[in-house]
Amino acid sequence: MRPSGRALNEMRAVSFETGFTKHAEGSCLIKMGETHVLCTATIEDRVPPFIKGSGLGWVTAEYGMLPRATNTRMRREATTGKQGGRTVEIQRLIGRALRAGVDRVALGERQITVDCDVLQADGGTRCASITGGWVALRLAVNKLMKIGDVKIDPLVDPVSAISCGIYAGQPVLDLDYPEDSEAGVDGNFIMTGSGKLIEVQMSAEGSVFSRDQMNQLMDLATQGTAELAEMQKAAAS
């Protein structure tokens, strides 16, 4: 029995509020249950030095949490003098995930930065950031295509992410915070709308797992990301 009463393969309620802020080229507030992340996409006419002049585009991401997004207040990273290790790890993951779903030739030599800021956290913030971040990215690219700056759609397939884990001995889909803090094994699965894998991370903090368990989690994630892809397409249409 899951604390939330959900079935083993049941995701939390998911919603996307597009246009949540007005300045960004794309913006979206994603809610996966009680996890709320504001995602914005910013288009800039510059690229990192290492691809300057290559004609290729770039997509990158930054991640942050408001100090009281969590149950107890965390110190604001701007006052500590640097982003913590967890933050750095997550934003690199988001950037890699979104880039994997982009045709960088079609995007052209410009950069899109996706900012994912967690307003409220209840587990799964990195997955929500990827899923919501893709919607913000989609909206920004739509704008580029509408004004004709981009001719061929560089986003062929949605990118979404979901966490799965072994909770109380059972494989479950979309861990919330009470489950996440108890789970012996958990993983983050990033997949395309057509079921291809982009990134898989499974780990067992202070424990181990079997290949069978790995396959059970993969099965759940395949189902979950397929559902998310449909919702992403509807939200950004």
Added chain:
Amino acid sequence: MRPSGRALNEMRAVSFETGFTKHAEGSCLIKMGETHVLCTATIEDRVPPFIKGSGLGWVTAEYGMLPRATNTRMRREATTGKQGGRTVEIQRLIGRALRAGVDRVALGERQITVDCDVLQADGGTRCASITGGWVALRLAVNKLMKIGDVKIDPLVDPVSAISCGIYAGQPVLDLDYPEDSEAGVDGNFIMTGSGKLIEVQMSAEGSVFSRDQMNQLMDLATQGTAELAEMQKAAAS
């Protein structure tokens, strides 16, 4: 004529969405027109070293802006290694303003931290932070009183803030961004619900002003903060 079509002494539409996030002891999303600030209040059973053992409470504030709250993306402060000068100046102002409205003996030896994070900016973010921050503080104090940890209400009078300035030669109330960037003189006025002054800051970047103009702005601010105080009371009741 103001760009927004507002009368000279007309504030933008103001709203307070209390309970916007669930973890904080008090939370409130204030909207002053297109300026949106998420304010949360966190209660902690510790105080700064310099008042330890004094029996007095403490209220402090932190301020931040999401990178794309503004028209062009600003660099995330967590990645620059420190808070900028403007940020530091603003959060010190918010803290002083809120403390002025608190009976620190009645609060008892505990600290309340008010985080003000700008989700969308259109001028006047520091004033909105103070006005919304007081509502979050009020809600947190209500909780302390309800459970009996605080017996005498330490918040006797609301604290609110409004900006006024000379725009196109006329004194105007509640500058939005287009006005703020053109105004020759502008000021921030922090007052109590009963019309007492807490802090006044008037300045003329690269210019000067007269005492008459100062008095005109004071008059507008007195009217504006009185209106805000009524709305604050209604929101936190």
Added chain:
Amino acid sequence: MRPSGRALNEMRAVSFETGFTKHAEGSCLIKMGETHVLCTATIEDRVPPFIKGSGLGWVTAEYGMLPRATNTRMRREATTGKQGGRTVEIQRLIGRALRAGVDRVALGERQITVDCDVLQADGGTRCASITGGWVALRLAVNKLMKIGDVKIDPLVDPVSAISCGIYAGQPVLDLDYPEDSEAGVDGNFIMTGSGKLIEVQMSAEGSVFSRDQMNQLMDLATQGTAELAEMQKAAAS
């Protein structure tokens, strides 16, 4: 009765020692009673990026305190990794104040940096920095005019600053440290020699004040800055 025995509207003894250091284009050691600030003005043939090519000049300021300028030793900011919030706030104020008294077209596309370093502190260091900083600026501009790099005097009117406050229930001019640490209300007033206002900051740490009190402090400040302006002109002539 003031601790120093001064009358309510009596400033401390003020002196300016110009040419205190030899390398700077302008330098001045200002003493307001026991508050001693070394101000130097440096001319550079570059301006901040945001005005490059505009033909306009720029004036900026930095502020520091020697570790033992105060009664107990403060940690050296160079060893803490950053300037503190108070320092940042003050140096931004000094810069705004001095810029307000400069005709930036007449100055031409160059930057003058005014460094204000407190050798000994006894209250009112930010006001002394502005008043002494203007003298250093005046001397540097004199040099530019003498060699013909600047034709029209960009400094039309002195800029000076004074603090006033409510001490023991009475409005008093030019707070020293014993008064400053007791005052319920205090303000910093920056004015031109001809009585125009540049910046007004009044605040009541943990308290409130009335508009009447505000006016009383304004009156004192108007008198005080007029006196300072005369002394500044004499010092830099």
Added chain:
Amino acid sequence: MRPSGRALNEMRAVSFETGFTKHAEGSCLIKMGETHVLCTATIEDRVPPFIKGSGLGWVTAEYGMLPRATNTRMRREATTGKQGGRTVEIQRLIGRALRAGVDRVALGERQITVDCDVLQADGGTRCASITGGWVALRLAVNKLMKIGDVKIDPLVDPVSAISCGIYAGQPVLDLDYPEDSEAGVDGNFIMTGSGKLIEVQMSAEGSVFSRDQMNQLMDLATQGTAELAEMQKAAAS
């Protein structure tokens, strides 16, 4: 055909030089082909605050690269003011991996820090760090057991890691730098000597992969880590 001429499932030559430095409680220079990592294990009688008094031990890791471990010189992290994102990500991974193989009750309330410093890099430094780091950890624990501070062996099973990837369309074991920089898909697999999984990370920078490919890489990794586990036991015996 692999650039090195190795078979698809053939690891590079692996060696462990234990006792490479004399001060550490355990030390080991691991060479996986041209990738050389110096691993040291330090025992300290303190634990992080969050487990103080719990009776549990802690294992953590730090990772670094000498500036000229790579083909072109990288800036020294000590001079940049912080560890880069890649470094942080890797050292967190090493720490989690080693902790998973430790019985923290048996270890008792002490901390072992494993430092992994890359002297020469040719791909696969994080995997070599984990594999060599376990040997250093094993040697340090041996010392604790010899002097009787630890009674029950807290290291039941070796922990090793290997990278696998799809290179030129073929699944290959133990990528070296020329392969790593060309591989469309690559993964790091951390396993115990008895074939249990600790952490799996697979990603496709700017690309995607199928579940079949994932399974092929898992197969290779299972073989590779089994071989490494035997060598680790021999080295630390």
Added chain:
Amino acid sequence: MRPSGRALNEMRAVSFETGFTKHAEGSCLIKMGETHVLCTATIEDRVPPFIKGSGLGWVTAEYGMLPRATNTRMRREATTGKQGGRTVEIQRLIGRALRAGVDRVALGERQITVDCDVLQADGGTRCASITGGWVALRLAVNKLMKIGDVKIDPLVDPVSAISCGIYAGQPVLDLDYPEDSEAGVDGNFIMTGSGKLIEVQMSAEGSVFSRDQMNQLMDLATQGTAELAEMQKAAAS
């Protein structure tokens, strides 16, 4: 011929203005020609952790330069986020030098921090800091002895420092800036009033020197520091 017209073994005019600032337990403005350094000594009832409880005292030093102490403005170290390498090197030297002249048992378990801030630089700032710093230290210790907190004088012999170098092929005493920037070889010599050596640093940036030259510079330094010691005793009496 020296640019200043001085004889080869002639020091610049030296003066000590004691009590230059009022808060410090000891203070002194030393002028060696156009090099002016403000030295203050602060007594604190705490010592560094590594000697806590040992009964021994500690003397340490910090060094800084005002931004416009030099011919062109240097960036303020507080804004760069750290003290530069040269600053760190100098303040460590000052601390070692002063400690060498202190009987730390007689001083008792307290710390004296000597701050040396260069108001104007013209070569030899580290030597002036040591010589003036010892006077500030002497004055602070006098205070401790007067109130009976210290019974036996911990300062048996003055500590002073002087630079010497090979300028235009000749050994010269007390280099000023024009000489220092041209000298092929230069050294800093720290000695006691009775002619004992505390620290010798000789170097030849991009060049070499002979043992004969070394001895010539030693001779000059021996004469110079003997003269300085007399002046120090007179200044602090």
Added chain:
Amino acid sequence: MRPSGRALNEMRAVSFETGFTKHAEGSCLIKMGETHVLCTATIEDRVPPFIKGSGLGWVTAEYGMLPRATNTRMRREATTGKQGGRTVEIQRLIGRALRAGVDRVALGERQITVDCDVLQADGGTRCASITGGWVALRLAVNKLMKIGDVKIDPLVDPVSAISCGIYAGQPVLDLDYPEDSEAGVDGNFIMTGSGKLIEVQMSAEGSVFSRDQMNQLMDLATQGTAELAEMQKAAAS
């Protein structure tokens, strides 16, 4: 009697393992007894801004210690946010020392960076860094001469360094850690193969020394560096 049983003027066993790492243009692992330093030389086609266009070359150095190079683990400098004062002092010394032995016209407008990383420390790490660093530099320059980028040898004479000190009342050559931590006086002597001096640093932490003692240490150092120069030439030939 020295703890190691060495004669007063007997160095530790010295060895140079050239080519210890493969990527650097020159590399060398120097062992002076139990002190082991990995030195690499990197050639880059850029010079610091202050000599750009001058046709002159530049040699600079960086120094680091692995966290467990010492008896107890030191905190990794990359995690503290800056290099410590001792590190900065040492790497500036190494850079000056190596530059003194270089004909910068012959080198041509390019930079060579010598990284000295201490793998194991037992006293004398800065001297070993200079001596080993010169060998790495020699090897890198050999490469430049072989390919014809440099025509005239810019390294005319080896640069080596040795520490000497007064241990148990006797002048001794090449202090190891047990001697160094007890020595009342110690010095570092940097000399060329032909017996010229480059830098001399002698100090007496908390003590003093005589000119006679200084001369005894100089004599030992002259002998020691002559021996080292022969070994350097042999190693790099």
